[in-house]
Amino acid sequence: MVEGMTDLSDFIRGLPKAELHLHIEGSLEPEQMFEFARRNRLALPFKSVEEVRAAYAFSNLQDFLDIYYQGAGVLMTEADFHDLAMAYFRRVAADGCRHVELFFDPQTHTDRGLPFRVAIEGLLSGMAEAERTLGVSSSLILCFLRHLDEDAALATLKAAEPWLDRLLGVGLDSSEVGHPPSKFAKVFAAARQRGLKLVAHAGEEGPPAYVWEALDLLKVDRIDHGNRALEDPALVQRLAAEGMTLTVCPLSNLKLCVVDDLANHPLKRMLDLGLRATLNSDDPAYFGGYLGANWTATAQALALSRDDLVTLAKNSFTGSFLPADRIEAHLAEIDAYAR
Ligand code: ADE
Ligand code: ZN
Numbered sequence: 001m002v003e004g005m006t007d008l009s010d011f012i013r014g015l016p017k018a019e020l021h022l023h024i025e026g027s028l029e030p031e032q033m034f035e036f037a038r039r040n041r042l043a044l045p046f047k048s049v050e051e052v053r054a055a056y057a058f059s060n061l062q063d064f065l066d067i068y069y070q071g072a073g074v075l076m077t078e079a080d081f082h083d084l085a086m087a088y089f090r091r092v093a094a095d096g097c098r099h100v101e102l103f104f105d106p107q108t109h110t111d112r113g114l115p116f117r118v119a120i121e122g123l124l125s126g127m128a129e130a131e132r133t134l135g136v137s138s139s140l141i142l143c144f145l146r147h148l149d150e151d152a153a154l155a156t157l158k159a160a161e162p163w164l165d166r167l168l169g170v171g172l173d174s175s176e177v178g179h180p181p182s183k184f185a186k187v188f189a190a191a192r193q194r195g196l197k198l199v200a201h202a203g204e205e206g207p208p209a210y211v212w213e214a215l216d217l218l219k220v221d222r223i224d225h226g227n228r229a230l231e232d233p234a235l236v237q238r239l240a241a242e243g244m245t246l247t248v249c250p251l252s253n254l255k256l257c258v259v260d261d262l263a264n265h266p267l268k269r270m271l272d273l274g275l276r277a278t279l280n281s282d283d284p285a286y287f288g289g290y291l292g293a294n295w296t297a298t299a300q301a302l303a304l305s306r307d308d309l310v311t312l313a314k315n316s317f318t319g320s321f322l323p324a325d326r327i328e329a330h331l332a333e334i335d336a337y338a339r
Contacts, residue, residue, distance in 0.1 A: 005300070012295045015309060016333045018099040018316040019092060019280050019291050021224050021247035023143075023173070024081075024123060025072045025105055026283025027088040036074035044074070056286055061205050061256050062175055064286060072108050081122025082129070089130035089138070091284075095292030098330065100138040101320060102127075103171055107145045107156055116159040124166055139168035139321070141199060144187060146172050146179035153187040157194075168321055169197030171224065172214075176206040181213040188218040197221050197321050199247075204258060208232035215244070222247060222319065227258055230266055230273075240274040245319030250298040251289050252282035262301035271308060278316045310338045 028036075030052035037044045046052045058064040075081060085102075092100065102123075109119045120140070127138045142160055144153035160167060170191040172184055181188075181200055188198055202214040204225035211229045214220045215238070226246035229235045239246070248267050253259045259266075270277040279298060284290040289297065299309060317330040 005296075008299055009292070009296050011306070012299065012309065013094075013096045013292060014337060015096055015313045016098050016317075016330055016337065017096060017291070017295075017313045018101070018278075018320050018322075018330070019097050020101050020222070020245070020278050020316060020319055021103075021249055021280035021282055022088070022100060023068075023103045023105065023283050024085055024088060025075070025108065026068060026287075027091075027285050028071050028075070028084060029087070029285045032084065032087065033071055033074050036076070036080050039080070040074060040076040042074055042076075045070075056255075058255055059257055064256055064283070065174060068283065068286060069108055072105070073112060075109065075119070076114065078118055078122035078125065081119050082126040085123050085126025086129060088284075089126070089134055089136050091290045092292075093130070093134040093136050095290055095295075097136060097291050099317070099320060099322060100136060101141055101168060102138055103141050103143045103173065105143050105145060105173065106160070107148060107152060110156070110159070116156075117163075120160070120163050120166075124163075137322075140166065141169045141171045141197070142167055143171040143173040144184060145174040146183065146201075147175040150184055150187055153184055154190065157187055157190060164194055164196070167196060169199060169221070171198075172200035172202075172218070173224070176201060176204055176210065180206070180210050181218045185217045188220075192219060199224055201225055203228035204253075204256075208235050211235055211239075215242075221321070225249065225253075225258075226275075227253065227266055230269065236273055236275065243276055245276045245278060245315065246270065247280050247319070248277050249280045249282035249287075249294070250301075251284075251287045251294050255287040262297060265298065265302060267298060268302040268304065268308070271311060276315050276319055277312070278319050279312050306338070310334060 030049040130136045198220045199222040200214040201224040203211040222245045224247045
């Protein structure tokens with residue numbers, strides 16, 4: 001175990017790491033929500049930042065999604081998306097994060113009338129500035145909303161055509177139960193044909209069968225969350241044998257009641273089972289902490305050793321979609337730091 005809270009936070013801060021599960025709309029802080037609403041002359045159903053924070057008490061994923069989609073309604077211009085991204089990158093740069101593969105939900109924005117280009121251009125410009133000024137590299141994953149139908153996802157992929165060379169991949173998020181991966185087999189096949197990486201949320205609230213479907217029907221390169229895979233020993237064996245990365249989000253799991261206590265979180269068990277688990281923040285403005293806070297709270301609650309933390313840091317790069325030489329360079333930096 002790493003001794004002392006300050007020692008632990010300092011060790012974690014200095015450890016080079018990547019974030020592989022971050023919804024940029026989930027980094028919208030209440031203060032920014034008011035700022036964007038003011039800029040865009042929009043009314044909010046809240047009177048104060050405190051009132052917004054008080055509304056962040058969720059008993060499941062859907063409770064959260066309802067307020068998350070409402071919050072995203074204040075994002076209107078490319079500048080809003082640029083500023084949202086830069087505010088996030090400033091925070092994770094301070095947490096020792098070197099690389100981010102971030103999600104965005106274009107349908108949340110096009111369905112309320114924004115042209116497709118607004119979110120993506122604003123984000124790409126924020127990402128370029130973050131790389132230039134903070135030294136944090138990043139790439140973008142377009143998520144399809146699974147509560148909508150596959151035709152809507154196909155239309156979104158079509159709208160994204162002009163930006164395909166600037167997209168890393170596609171993902172699948174939103175309400176999981178009742179919306180299995182099989183519903184999106186065609187659009188994932190189309191994305192694969194276009195050379196995009198494939199990821200999907202599976203096993204957050206949904207059963208192990210959804211994780212099997214993500215692997216077998218969507219042919220994903222990474223599983224987001226994957227907690228409930230642990231209920232199925234054959235699935236665990238498959239994930240371990242394939243070296244499949246799981247992007248695990250402990251504070252999210254706590255806030256959305258996927259786990260009842262951080263001390264009961266399965267992350268340590270995943271590592272002990274030989275799974276390539278990574279540690280991420282999901283929607284940090286809603287779940288009580290950015291990347292560093294997730295690492296520190298989880299390390300404490302599960303009494304993670306320095307070796308565990310180094311393994312998690314290495315997993316965050318080996319599980320990334322960076323080119324092999326950049327992964328090697330990050331791993332060498334971790335080794336040098338750990339020594
Ligand atoms: N969209 C944003 N955060 C999500 C999560 N944790 N699960 C599913 N969809 C999401
Ligand atoms: Zn997520």
